[in-house]
Amino acid sequence: xxxxxxxxxxxxxxxxxxxxxxxxxxxxxxxxxxxxxxxxxxxxxxxxxxxxxxxxxxxxxxxxxxxxxxxxxxxxxxxxxxxxxxxxxxxxxxxxxxxxxxxxxxxxxxxxxxxxxxxxxxxxxxxxxxxxxxxxxxxxxxxxxxxxxxxxxxxxxxxxxxxxxxxxxxxxxxxxxxxxxxxxxxxxxxxxxxxxxxxxxxxxxxxxxxxxxxxxxxxxxxxxxxxxxxxxxxxxxxxxxxx
Numbered sequence: 001x002x003x004x005x006x007x008x009x010x011x012x013x014x015x016x017x018x019x020x021x022x023x024x025x026x027x028x029x030x031x032x033x034x035x036x037x038x039x040x041x042x043x044x045x046x047x048x049x050x051x052x053x054x055x056x057x058x059x060x061x062x063x064x065x066x067x068x069x070x071x072x073x074x075x076x077x078x079x080x081x082x083x084x085x086x087x088x089x090x091x092x093x094x095x096x097x098x099x100x101x102x103x104x105x106x107x108x109x110x111x112x113x114x115x116x117x118x119x120x121x122x123x124x125x126x127x128x129x130x131x132x133x134x135x136x137x138x139x140x141x142x143x144x145x146x147x148x149x150x151x152x153x154x155x156x157x158x159x160x161x162x163x164x165x166x167x168x169x170x171x172x173x174x175x176x177x178x179x180x181x182x183x184x185x186x187x188x189x190x191x192x193x194x195x196x197x198x199x200x201x202x203x204x205x206x207x208x209x210x211x212x213x214x215x216x217x218x219x220x221x222x223x224x225x226x227x228x229x230x231x232x233x234x235x236x237x238x239x240x241x242x243x
Contacts, residue, residue: 001223004029007069008222009062011035011052011109012079013042016178017128020211021076024219030074033065045069052079052105053097062113071120074222075113077106077127080147082180087141095142102146107153110168114161122165124222127154128214129170131235135242147172151233158231167230169221174237175199175208204239 008025012018013034022044025032033046040047046068050057066072081101083094106127117123132140133147154170161168175181182192200207217236220226 001028001219001225003074003219003223006030006073007033007065007071008074008076009033009035009048009065009072009109009113010076010078011061011105012128013044014039015078015180016211017173017176017214018042018076018078020215021078021218024212024215025074025222028219031069033068035061035065036079053100055104055108058105058108059112061109062116066116072113072116073120073123075109075117075123075125076218076222077109077125077150078218079105080128080130081143082140082184083142084140084184085142086139090142098142098146102143103149103153106150110153110157114157114164114166117166118161118164122167124226125157125166125168126218126221127151127168127170128218129154129172129233131172131174131237131242134172134233134235137242154233155231162230167221167226169226169229169232169234171214171217171221172233172235172237173209173214174203174235174240174242176214177208177210202240202243203237207238209236209238 008030014036022032031045034042034044035048039049048064052058083098129151130147132144133151136144158168185192185195
């Protein structure tokens with residue numbers, strides 16, 4: 001995977017998977033622009049803090065990354081939120097947040113990035129969807145719906161923009177040992193360490209994913225090693241089905 005000297009934009013860069021992606025890319029010699037509400041603690045070549053719920057910010061991100069890095073070869077739409085509950089338990093605020101971050105933001109970032117990439121000969125976009133978007137599970141209605149939308153958008157864009165030399169794929173994780181997952185357990189009164197360990201017993205590989213497990217697949221999809229992959233939805237789940 002020769003990524004030396006390429007330029008990448010990563011959203012949700014301050015989270016568990018985002019940090020792992022940034023580190024993996026920079027280890028390969030990629031210059032990275034990072035986007036999140038607070039990126040002060042993220043080592044990268046360019047810092048582009050902001051709120052993805054702001055349409056103007058999302059629209060401008062690819063151009064800002066290009067200006068900061070001098071090139072834009074890779075975009076990783078990693079930012080995401082998880083809203084638990086059935087539809088009858090979902091508030092308008094839950095709905096707006098989930099749609100805004102999980103669907104509208106990657107749509108806007110892709111819409112702005114594709115012309116820039118096409119003008120320079122192509123590139124790779126990797127969206128972070130979810131196994132739960134492909135195989136819906138209980139009590140996550142809006143989350144599953146938004147990740148299904150992102151998966152479908154990935155497939156459509158993959159077909160539409162492959163002729164421009166832009167490969168668009170998605171990675172679809174199951175549970176990942178991130179601060180977001182742990183915070184969710186703590187909020188519900190569970191001990192995060194015990195809850196993560198218990199989840200691991202439900203996975204054929206014996207543990208839930210670490211952020212690096214997902215980052216390595218994203219790195220692959222962003223590289224020429226995945227040069228013939230377009231519109232793929234790659235499940236990274238340790239063999240565990242959504243239940």
